Amino acid sequence: MRELVALFSEPGTLDNLGIGQLRDGLADLLFPGISTVQTRARYLVLIPWTYQRAALRKSGAALVKAADREQREMLLALREAGHTQGLIGRVAGAAVRVLPSAIYWNALQTYKILRQDTRPQHLLQIRKASANDDEMRDVSPWSTLPLPESFPTDVTEQGFDLSTAEANWLRERMVVTCEGSLLAYLLSQPTMTDLDVDYFWDLDLDGAPQELRDLVEDTELFSLTLHGASLLYNLMVGEAYEHHELTSVEAPAQHYRDELAQWSDRYWNHPLAPTWDRSRLWNRFPALPPRTQQFVETWIDGINDLGARTPADSVDLRKLISDREFQNKGAQSRLTNEKQLRLWQGASGASRLQFRWPQASQILSDISEGLKNARA
Known part of the structure; x- marks a missing residue:
């Protein structure tokens, strides 16, 4: 049980911004079972x-x-x-x-x-x-x-x-x-x-069917774009952490500000990310809650509107992140709950999504x- 708890405590497995349904849905399409x-x-x-x-x-x-x-x-x-x-x-x-x-x-x-x-408990009739x-x-x-x-x-x-x-x-x-x-x-x-x-999108998939390559491409772009949202969230948590004069984690705000700047370079240097048509993604998940789709669309439109500028100081994107975390976690939001903030260990969902590729x-x-x- 301790091994399972430790696994789900890994930074990359947490869902602070309520995108777990999309993350898991894409993983199920790629790697069923x-x-x-x-x-x-x-x-x-x-x-x-x-x-x-x-x-x-x-x-x-x-x-x-x-x-x-x-x-x-x-x-x-x-x-x-x-x-x-x-x-x-x-x-x-x-x-x-x-x-x-x-x-x-x-x-x-x-x-x-x-x-x-x-x-297992229902396998009752095996003689x-x-x-x-x-x-x-x-x-x-x-x-x-x-x-x-x-x-x-x-x-x-x-x-x-x-x-x-x-x-x-x-x-x-x-x-x-x-x-x-x-x-x-x-x-x-x-x-x-x-x-x-x-990351599996770095595999040689030239011979794969077009539909599968489209799925891999959309998954890569989803991972890339939403990684920026996770980094901004951690930057905001780091700033709140320092504001409360907590010191177990050293200089977290500057760390995530640097991470966001590097992420922005990767995003704008990607040949497909800035012009990604998300319609294929949404067509795969017709039952997705509208709020989740709206959050993802608003985030991507927001970073595209910024151009090559980092989202670290965007008032609108910061509000988007704080509203979404509160919507997802309520009173347990780290941005509003000092007790939860004190439990922060320097990263919360800060890793890029891998969609169960390691396993x-x-x-x-x-x-x-x-x-x-x-x-x-």
Whole structure:
């Protein structure tokens, strides 16, 4: 639980200005099933096995408890074998509170590995069966690779490395169920493109369908333009912080004033940002709250009206930011609540949006490495 809390305390995950619905919507279009708390691809193979193994001995409500125990044993075996990169419960071990199934459940459903739209506690009708029983596979909610007889002891040797069969199976599941996404496109290529980039819009996507390239372009421009709003917000918080003579964070106002100036240079030097037509973006989200669209449009129109001048001293844009934060957070607004201001640690949503690319690139890399084993 501490690991999850720490993750959501990262500066880039906070939504001070109420743009989370757009951020998450774009991430869902690009990387379906991926979340910010996922770590390794092989969990998508291992989790179904824990439920299948539990079903050999239990049925009804007891199955879920048995699957929980199976997952804890699996995590403990991984930790004791030294497979700690991406290990959920790396510190707590078998006592971890948030199990892999809770983190990957949506992904299991998205990729049709779990064929039922249900939660773990509702998997109540799975009967006891033998591992080789064909009828069990017919009634099972899982569409996955056969349960190995050596599971879970075999994880101590293989760890999070996907076998060729596992990598091929996962790639097929994602490509078939996520058509049109960047995730499916990258996996469908004969050779995986170089994933070692900070932002996915820096990937080589020349061969991608135009619709996908349009989506990536709009996502890049959304990330670039709204980063300026986040920096201005942090500048205003930094100024309030200094005004209250708080000193734990050193000279935050000047830091964000410099950051805004650099951001302004990047914005105006971008070949597409100043003339971005946002209609494609809004067409993808017809149910978006009007206030959210209005905030984004007003921000972008405001910085374009300023020209190459930094928005740091714009009265109108400062009011836009303060009004939006209060609208989004109410009495918990840092700009009006001194108690919340004292809790500030120097950054709040100040990073550029990445739309779950760090997690997606790790999942893709895991699959790519597994596929390389077949060509070795």
